[in-house]
Amino acid sequence: MIPVDLTPSMLRGGAELERTARGLRVHRLPEWVRTQYPDGQLLMMESQPSGVRLALRTSANAIELVTHPTRVAYRGADRARGNVDVFVNGSLFARDLLTGGDVFEIDLTSGASTLATGPSRTSRITGLPAGDSRIEIWLPHNETVELVSLHADAPVLEDDEHLPIWLHHGSSISHGSNATAPSETWPAIASRLAHVDLHNLGFGGSALVDPFMARVIRDRPADAISVKLGINTVNTDAMRLRAFVPAVHGFLDTIRDGHPTTPILLISPIFAGIHERTPGPGAVDTATLGTDHVQFIATGDPDDIAHGKLTLEVIRRELASLVERRAADQNLHYLDGLDLFGADDARAFPLPDGLHPGPDAHRLIGERFADIAFGTGGMFSED
Known part of the structure; x- marks a missing residue:
């Protein structure tokens, strides 16, 4: 050898x-x-x-x-x-x-x-x-x-083959939690279907609208950029509504400093019943430790939504509104995470731990993303 x-x-x-x-x-x-x-x-x-x-x-x-x-x-x-x-x-x-x-x-x-x-x-x-x-x-x-x-x-x-670079940032779901293998995370599945070069900046527990992450994306080469935000902001109880919206604006502004015309797709969270209408913080249900079905729970109070606490429903509403207010940027697009994995999908493919999709759901999300983003007429399509 x-x-x-x-x-x-x-x-x-x-x-x-x-x-x-x-x-x-x-x-x-x-x-x-x-x-x-x-x-x-x-x-x-x-x-x-x-x-x-x-x-x-x-x-x-x-x-x-x-x-x-x-x-x-x-x-x-x-x-x-x-x-x-x-x-x-x-x-x-x-x-x-x-x-x-x-x-x-x-x-x-x-x-x-x-x-x-x-x-x-x-x-x-x-x-x-x-x-x-x-x-x-x-x-x-x-x-x-x-x-x-x-x-x-x-x-x-x-290998000297050079494919279009897809740069993606997200949470543990993008990182691949509960996927069975590295080529079976949803971004990996989508990248192979779309025949693009995946650069995965999905980090478990760490998609928190951090300014340094925006600088990383700004400085990396990319032909298409997607940013999936929300779940970590909710389950860490890291921000209130007043701080979250301008933070996302600033995140996008920083990316645009290095990628003035690159297509950017802002994605809201997929369905997760525990946090749809209940704020964080999230926690492990200690009663399930030692079993084959460890579960996450939401510990926040829904009454606190009126005081600016975030839920997944609030995040989706605000991200959609944010993109509408940036309509002058014709290369910025919004994708509702429920179009990738919604309540009906969660009934068909229950989240094993209440938070992260299982292997079948990773495949479903990857296939849908490849079609929506890279397919004919998609946000990243040249057609």
Whole structure:
């Protein structure tokens, strides 16, 4: 097997590769953000490479990728391990379930955490087709990974195909919570259907209209931009209505500083019954810990809506109104999240934890988004 030099040019959808004692850690946010705002939740989420792929060309029959995963586990709330998905010439060829690595176990009742270490994981992909092939290795969406080494039995080059860049920002739903594999998050599904280069800035618990996130989007190349806001603002009880609306205006203004004419799609939240008419903060229902059906609940008081507290219904109304008031920007569009996943869909595909869509719902949302945004006559379509 021939050692392959892992270079930033092989990476799709990431921001930086950090040199570590083991190899290279993938980051989805640049160092200046991680330095400026080292929030533990954000740092954990940005280092989980949702949507990030290694894009290669090779005639190899076999490839070996060694990674060292680090995951977070919650005591009493089992979470599925991550996968490495391998696509060959656009089709899923292999899926490797991660084992080993390090694990931070967190007690949700006390906040205490412990660290257990484990071995690295070798993903072996054999039986690749003869001749030159395009290989995409999708890294796990729900575990931090360090790229330790890559080997192949023939030379490997970076893939030179360049697709339109779709830059998307959102919450844990966009990050891929409850999706079974990295290529099965709804943004990943939509990007393959639309044949675009996904750059996923979906971060669990961290879509909070942060000014630094708008600067990141402003400074990144993009042919289409979507911003999905609302659920984290509600379930963290981070803002009142008076602060939320001007914050979104400022967020969009900053993006426009770097992308004056790029199509932007502002998306409101999908359906989540617990927060439709009940403000945050959200919380884990401790009575469900240790069961197979851990649930989230809303703890706010609906009477506080009159005092500016936010719910999903309020968010949708305000985002739609905001886009109407920015009508002079003909490249700014609004998408009601209920068009992606509404109350009827929640009855057909119940949210497993009351907040995040399951695998079937991720597929439904991805297919609908690809059609609405990238299909004929869509916001991102050139037709």
